[in-house]
Amino acid sequence: MRKIVINGGKPLSGQVAVSGAKNSVVALIPAIILADDIVTLDGVPAISDVDSLIEIMEIMGAKVKRDGETLEIDPRGVENKPMPYGKINSLRASYYFYGSLLGRFGEAVVGLPGGCDLGPRPIDLHLKAFEAMGAKVSYEGDNMRLSTGGKAVHGTQIFFDTVTVGATINTMIAAAKAEGRTIIENAAREPEIIDVATLLNNMGAHIRGAGTDIITIEGVKTLHGTRHQVIPDRIEAGSYIAMAAAVGEGIKVTNVLYEHLESFIAKLDEMGVRMTVEEDAIFVEKQEKLKAVSIKTAPYPGFATDLQQPLTPLLLKAEGRATITDTIYEKRVNHVPEMARMGANISTVGGRIVYEGPNDLTGAPVKATDLRAGAALVTAGLMAKGRTEITNIEFILRGYSNIIEKLKALGADIELIEE
Structure with a gap:
């Protein structure tokens, strides 16, 4: 003990x-799965959530180098495979892998997220958005499977019933490589959302309106490597x-x-x-x-x-x-x-x-x-x-x-x- x-x-x-911001970096690292080349993050905090995310990325096939507050991730070797339940279950932000894997592979098999016990924190709004983008949801034991049947997710218009940071970011990640335009209404406005949008735009995404209650994402075919400073x-x-x-x-x-x-x-x-x-x-x-x-x-x-x-x-x-x-x-x-x-x-x-x-x-x-x-x-x-x-x-x-x-x-x- x-x-x-x-x-x-x-x-x-x-x-x-x-x-660097914990609530940013736990979304930035999964978002890097969408890139076709190396992404470097500066200002990465020395926290156990980052350690868990790095371990998950390496299990999935990414190459990771860490030097102090600098984290270099090469996601080109990432494979679409079920992630280790133990790590996922301890980490609330594991749900960001839903968006990044859907965006890259059209499929995600991820354990249900854990984290601090703060009362009901449902992921229904995440799933509502993914289903609107063409994904079907099913359950396999402790895992959830999201699948588009091999197709890319498609752009759509999404209105969140309540303001939600996690679902706003997750939808934005999934929509970055979707076919067509995605509009998120009643979006959360937290600085961490702007930070994730900045990383994705630096990778070649077309995201407008982050930090306001309406975010527009024009899907692109590919996203390249970049360097990003965590807020x-x-x-x-x-x-x-x-x-x-x-x-x-x-x-x-x-x-x-x-x-x-x-x-x-x-x-x-x-x-x-x-x-x-x-x-x-x-x-x-x-x-x-x-x-x-x-x-x-x-x-x-x-x-x-x-x-x-x-x-x-x-x-x-x-x-x-x-x-x-x-x-x-x-x-x-x-x-x-x-x-x-x-x-x-x-x-x-x-x-x-x-x-x-x-x-x-x-x-x-x-x-x-x-x-x-x-x-x-x-x-x-x-x-x-x-x-x-x-x-x-x-x-x-x-x-x-x-x-x-x-x-x-x-x-x-x-x-x-x-x-």
Whole structure:
């Protein structure tokens, strides 16, 4: 068993660099299957989700070279074969292989996706889009088969009943080499969607409107190799900014795109967090009195669901009583009992999180129930007096690149221990 041990209550200072976006790279790597030559990604984070994707790509026949944050993938040897269920089952983003394999081979046999347990996250909208593009869906044990009967998928008009990042990206990937034009209406607008569209366009795709609610894709016959810089991870950036405000005595968070964090920064301003926004960095001062604020998550450009948990420990320092409402994932409240175990005045009432502060946290044994809950517990452990032991840390390592090393460089007393 591995765990993270933190001796908290120590002020942090210095500089921390944000890595490439997890939610981009987990779609970029499967999308490379569509290319007819080598694709190089720069700014790839050192996270376990990337390790799993590389292993899957190699099993399928791709040649992969990794040098630090640079990843070179030659997909020309990829074969259409069922993918290893164990790896697929641990990885939510495995569903992006549906789109890339359909686009290249007209067929995909993939295990049902796994990932964090955040409540219902159905893939019905993905399947609705693929069926509209000519694919038939069947099930074989733990696998799902999508097939067009040997034909290329065809362009069509797709309206999503709800805004969905995963289905927007997956449809865009599949449509890149479709016959004809595909129009996605009520598309999600997240920066990661723009990042995937940029990679595909750099490979020769014709995609317009990414970042708006209508995306148009003109299918092409071939896609070539290219080089692409992964955008900075806005969720990691927000996590470190919140952490800096909670325990920092002056921390600069670098490789930040402010325009990706506007709704998050607006809430910090409302709390009274003192910070200076620079061109590609945010300097967070030592904080004094903070005001409690209510949070309600929403699709981009609203407040990101992935940031409500990392922000919670900072909210616990604020004066007053307020609520957190997650409209995206109903089970994104599992960090609450863990925070309460550390002495926080926090609870769930009717699906909402209610908190009152300020709180003095005490170190305790806690468990990460999902990726962002794990990040929240790390910040809480840094804030708390005494020793905090976090188990289930595989969730944290799925999404935060070199988190132990980054925090140690800021002065944190933190260790990853194997037992």
